[in-house]
Amino acid sequence: MSLVIPVQVLPHGEGLPLPSYATEGAAGLDLIAAVPDAEPLVLAPLARAAVPTGLCLALPAGHEAQVRPRSGLALKHGVTVLNAPGTIDADYRGEVKVLLVNLGEAPFRIERGMRIGQMVVAPVLRATLEKSRDLEKTTRGDGGFGSTGLDGGQISR
Numbered sequence: 672m673s674l675v676i677p678v679q680v681l682p683h684g685e686g687l688p689l690p691s692y693a694t695e696g697a698a699g700l701d702l703i704a705a706v707p708d709a710e711p712l713v714l715a716p717l718a719r720a721a722v723p724t725g726l727c728l729a730l731p732a733g734h735e736a737q738v739r740p741r742s743g744l745a746l747k748h749g750v751t752v753l754n755a756p757g758t759i760d761a762d763y764r765g766e767v768k769v770l771l772v773n774l775g776e777a778p779f780r781i782e783r784g785m786r787i788g789q790m791v792v793a794p795v796l797r798a799t800l801e802k803s804r805d806l807e808k809t810t811r812g813d814g815g816f817g818s819t820g821l822d823g824g825q826i827s828r
């Protein structure tokens with residue numbers, strides 16, 4: 672059973688349903704394109720756009736929302752979220768936008784009401800940065816960026 676958190680939203684986009692969870696176990700609310708009916712947005716190959724959703728919300732303090740791609744759009748059309756996961760801050764009161772990029776070979780048409788991304792609400796941990804002369808030693812040390820190889824083996828340096 673998931674934790675449920677209330678999120679206030681303003682009335683939005685005429686005729687547009689509120690984002691909803693597609694299934695009982697879905698992690699993300701489907702975000703819906705609020706482009707004007709008469710003006711679908713056509714994303715040329717390699718073009719990007721901030722697609723309006725009509726959604727303005729107030730997340731409870733200590734929470735964020737992550738704007739993530741829909742795998743179907745990514746796999747079938749190469750259309751994905753450019754800055755995935757986009758971060759919606761708890762103090763943001765503007766319209767949630769989905770930054771889409773078309774990595775496919777064909778132009779992609781975005782019509783009003785199309786489900787273009789998904790939004791996952793999550794708790795936020797904040798760090799307090801404490802100055803220190805030394806950091807706790809680890810096996811990895813400063814190895815990164817492929818230092819452990821590709822074969823599932825041990826760190827080899």
Ligand SMILES: O=c1ccn([C@H]2C[C@H](O)[C@@H](COP(=O)(O)OP(=O)(O)OP(=O)(O)O)O2)c(=O)[nH]1
Binds near residue numbers: 756759760766768
């Ligand atoms: O995919 C996204 C990412 C961000 N936002 C909105 C909500 C977020 O709270 C605000 C700022 O986002 P971010 O911190 O990523 O932007 P920035 O480039 O650092 O700009 P700013 O200086 O306004 O924080 O923009 C969206 O609507 N969609």
